Amino acid sequence: MVGTSLRYSKTDNVPSNSTAQLPSRPQSNPIPSFWTSQPQPLDDHRSTPTLPPSASIVIIGGGFSGIATAYHLLNTPNPPSIVLLEARKICSGATAMYGLSAAAELASFEAVNVYAVKELVEKEGLREECEFQVTRAVDVYLDEAHARQTEEAYRELMGCGGVDMRDIAFVSRKDAEKVSGVKGAHCAFSFTAAHLWPLKFIHGLLRQLLTKGPNVQANTPVTSISPAPDAHGNWTVHTPRGSISTPKVIYATNAYTCALLPSYARAITPIRGFCSHIAAPRGSPAPHLVNTYARSYDYLIPRTDGSIVVGGARQRFWHAPEHWFGTVRDDKVIDEAVSYFDGYMQRHFRGWEDSGAKTENVWTGILGYSADYMPHVGCVPGKPGQFVIAAFNGHGMPQILLSTKGLAKMVGKGVPFEETGMPRIFKTTKERIDRKDSPLEESFR
Structure with a gap:
């Protein structure tokens, strides 16, 4: 788990209304994880002693989403000037409702993402450093009723003709325990996947990125953004170390998005x-x-x-x-x-x-x-020039790289969301932000 963390709120109880409490800033003393136990040379990197007064784009968040978005933006002709702000050390944080066609779209997107990460790791010479391995993922179902429902959904997808199922192997109850090695397995699925050392991958990517000129500022939390753009269409990004004027802001802020975008307080919850x-x-x-x-x-x-x-x-x-x-x-x-x-x-x-x-x-x-278990990616409703990429529900590694590639097209070239190649259910909209129901909250009631 490499998850973005936030300061402990006033109470640690579930609010009766999710908008009642807004998360605060990242705290300074998270428990070290296995992944972050080794210090990295770029942990506290600051490209310049002071913040530049302006930039073409300001990216808030120095995790996978923020650094990968910068990578895609800077690997283009005439790249923009970018300032990337991270509240703590670089990469210091913690990655059935939509119908068959949407499920198929998402499955295909994740499958392609595996090979996109492989291509990037090899292109930048990071395979050994981040211990990248292509392997198989084995999903095991232990509850009999859940296993039965999942098998039925699998059979339905197989029969609909709109999903490429060639990479998916299904194992029934008779052989599930022997094939998977998991005790009590009622069924199992396997498919191509990959794993790596997230921190080393992101730091390796940042090291390559720094040769292209972004201004990266660790330990620089954003405290607020101006409520409206100025007469020139620029937003002001405020930090304890100064302010930056920019026409475009990208929130790669995951769990603490609503600390800066209160309208997302019900849509994105820290878990x-x-x-x-x-x-x-x-x-x-x-x-x-x-x-x-x-x-x-x-x-x-x-x-x-x-x-x-x-x-x-x-x-x-x-x-x-x-x-x-x-x-x-x-x-x-x-x-x-x-x-x-x-x-x-x-x-x-x-x-x-x-x-x-x-x-x-x-x-x-x-x-x-x-709230609906899907990421929020795209233009922030009602805030021209602002973009968000957040809420990957602990499932970011199979989704983030190609999502950032799509977002970079929107930010850098003005490409509509629908032409980015991202699943349509990832698009952040006012309707998703304002929805009253929450499958997330209903899951524990």
């Missing part, structure tokens, strides 16, 4: 997640995992050293929304999540019973979730 690093002692009989996994509400990423990164633990705390919904506290973990990961591999994976695997680290991070 607290938990993650762990589990390792077996040297000489352990534990089988080496080559696939990534999703089981129930957990996900697993194998490491080349045989250790496993496991995120989730939702079963332990989802019943208590005060632990995760609308909270921005990432400076401590909760006991329910920590204990969940103890003995995890032994309980759930075949061949790990006598592995001696132990939890070495547990951390927490804040993710940006949307």
